[in-house]
Amino acid sequence: MKQFEFFGKQVSRRQLLTGTAALGSVLVAGGLTGCGGNAQASSIRDIGFWHLLSGGDGIKMQAMISRANEANPGFKVHPTVLAWGPPYYTKLAMASAGGRPPEVAIMHASRVPGYAPGGLIDPWDLDLLAEHGVTGDNFAPRIWEKSQQNGKVFSIALDSHPFVMFYNTDIAGKAGVLGASGQLQEVTTPQEFMVMAREMQKVTQAHGLSFGYLGSGSQMWRLFYTLYKQHGADIELIPGQPMKVDRDAAIESLEFMASLFDDTIAAKAGDISTGIAEFARGDSGMLFSGVWELPTLKKAGLPVDAATIPTLYGTPAAYADSHSFVLPRQLNVDDAKRRDVYKFVSDVLKGSISWAEAGHIPAYQPVVQSQAYRDLTPQIHYANAADSIAYDPEAWFSGSGSDWQTYFAENVQNVFLGRDKAAAGWDAFERRTNTLLSRPNPV
Incomplete structure (x- = not known):
C-alpha cells in the first residue's frame, strides 16, 4: 500500500483519507459552532x-x-x-x-x-x-x-521608584550603628556617613558600602542627582540657552562620590551586578540602588531593611522616576x-x-x-x-534610559576611577549638554 508522509510520520492512503475526512468533520462542526463564538469574541x-x-x-x-x-x-x-x-x-x-x-x-x-x-x-x-x-x-x-x-x-x-539605601541589619547591629528603633542611626554630613560605612567595613572585612557604577550612566546619575539636589540646587535646561547649574554643588557631589571608592568604604570599580552580589553575600553593610532591587535581596534571605539616602547636604532629596x-x-x-x-x-x-x-x-x-x-x-x-523625590530636569533629551545619562557616564566615570578631576569631568559634561540644548527636539 502506498505510504505518505504526514507531519513527519508514515501513514497509509486509507489512514490519510480517513483522517482527512474526520478532520473535515471537526472543521465543519467547529465552523458551525464557532459562528456564535466568533461573534462573541468580536464583541x-x-x-x-x-x-x-x-x-x-x-x-x-x-x-x-x-x-x-x-x-x-x-x-x-x-x-x-x-x-x-x-x-x-x-x-x-x-x-x-x-x-x-x-x-x-x-x-x-x-x-x-x-x-x-x-x-x-x-x-x-x-x-x-x-x-x-x-x-x-x-x-x-x-x-x-x-x-x-x-x-x-x-x-x-x-508609582514612584526612588534611589534608596538598603542595609543589612545584622552587620549594622554588630557595627553599633543601629538606633533604639532598630533602624539605622541618622547621619547628616558626608563625614558622618563615611564613619558609619567604615564601622560596617570592620565587620565585613570587605566593604562598608556597595555601589556598582561602571558602564552605567543611569546608576551614576541617580546617586549624583540625589546628592546635587540635597544641596538645594536646581538644573534648568532651556532650549537655545546654556545649562543653568550650581557648578560648585555639582563638583562637590562628584568629589564626594569619588571619595567613597577607596576600596574600603566601597570598591574602587565595579558594575551594578557585582555591587548587588557583594551586598547579597554579606560583604558590605549597605547598598545604594533602586527600590526595584528589593525582591532580589529578599529572595537572597538577607536581614535587609531600607531607608532614604541620608540627607548629607541639608535638603532632603532622592532621585526618582515614575x-x-x-x-x-x-x-x-x-x-x-x-x-x-x-x-x-x-x-x-x-x-x-x-x-x-x-x-x-x-x-x-x-x-x-x-x-x-x-x-x-x-x-x-x-x-x-x-x-522629596527629584525628577530629572526637563528637556527633550533627559530622563530615564536617555542618551543624556550615557553622556554623563562618558564624562565623569574617569573621575570616579581617579583619572580625572571632578571639575574637568563636570565641565566636559556641561559642554556636551549645551550642544544638545542648541538643537531642536527631533520628535
Whole structure:
C-alpha cells in the first residue's frame, strides 16, 4: 500500500483519507459552532498595551493585567514588552507618528516632556478619569505636578521608584550603628556617613558600602542627582540657552562620590551586578540602588531593611522616576476602547498594593494610606521618599534610559576611577549638554 508522509510520520492512503475526512468533520462542526463564538469574541474589544517592564516587575504587571481582564469581560488588554531604554522610546515615537500605536503605554514620567509637545501622546480627560474614581487629589502633589505639561495632564503615575539605601541589619547591629528603633542611626554630613560605612567595613572585612557604577550612566546619575539636589540646587535646561547649574554643588557631589571608592568604604570599580552580589553575600553593610532591587535581596534571605539616602547636604532629596500611563496619539480615536483604557488604568491603580510588594511606592494614595501598605517592611521605611523625590530636569533629551545619562557616564566615570578631576569631568559634561540644548527636539 502506498505510504505518505504526514507531519513527519508514515501513514497509509486509507489512514490519510480517513483522517482527512474526520478532520473535515471537526472543521465543519467547529465552523458551525464557532459562528456564535466568533461573534462573541468580536464583541470583546482588544486593547494594545506597550510597556518596558521585565523580570519581577514584568511578572507583577502581567498579574495586574490578568486581574483587570478578568474583572472586565468587555475588553482584553494585550501587553507587548519591549526592551528598556532608547529602543523602547524610539519605537513608541515611531508608532505614534506612523499611526500604529497601542491604545495605552507605560512611559517614565521624566520622558514625557520630550513627547507631549510634539503631539505624540494625548492628554487625559480628567472628567472621564473621575468617573472611574481617580482624581488629582489621589496623588502626592509632586507626582501630580509632574504629570502635567502646559496645564494638561499627559501621564498618570503608577508609582514612584526612588534611589534608596538598603542595609543589612545584622552587620549594622554588630557595627553599633543601629538606633533604639532598630533602624539605622541618622547621619547628616558626608563625614558622618563615611564613619558609619567604615564601622560596617570592620565587620565585613570587605566593604562598608556597595555601589556598582561602571558602564552605567543611569546608576551614576541617580546617586549624583540625589546628592546635587540635597544641596538645594536646581538644573534648568532651556532650549537655545546654556545649562543653568550650581557648578560648585555639582563638583562637590562628584568629589564626594569619588571619595567613597577607596576600596574600603566601597570598591574602587565595579558594575551594578557585582555591587548587588557583594551586598547579597554579606560583604558590605549597605547598598545604594533602586527600590526595584528589593525582591532580589529578599529572595537572597538577607536581614535587609531600607531607608532614604541620608540627607548629607541639608535638603532632603532622592532621585526618582515614575512608571506612568500615557495615551499614544490615535489617528482615529475609538471612543469605546478609550473608555476601556480609563477603566483598565483605574483598576491597576486601585490594585497596586501588589506593585508595592515589588518595592515601588504606589502613586495612588489610597493604597499608600491602607493598612496593607503600612504592614509592608521595609517599604514603609522609605515611603517618605515620595515627599522629596527629584525628577530629572526637563528637556527633550533627559530622563530615564536617555542618551543624556550615557553622556554623563562618558564624562565623569574617569573621575570616579581617579583619572580625572571632578571639575574637568563636570565641565566636559556641561559642554556636551549645551550642544544638545542648541538643537531642536527631533520628535
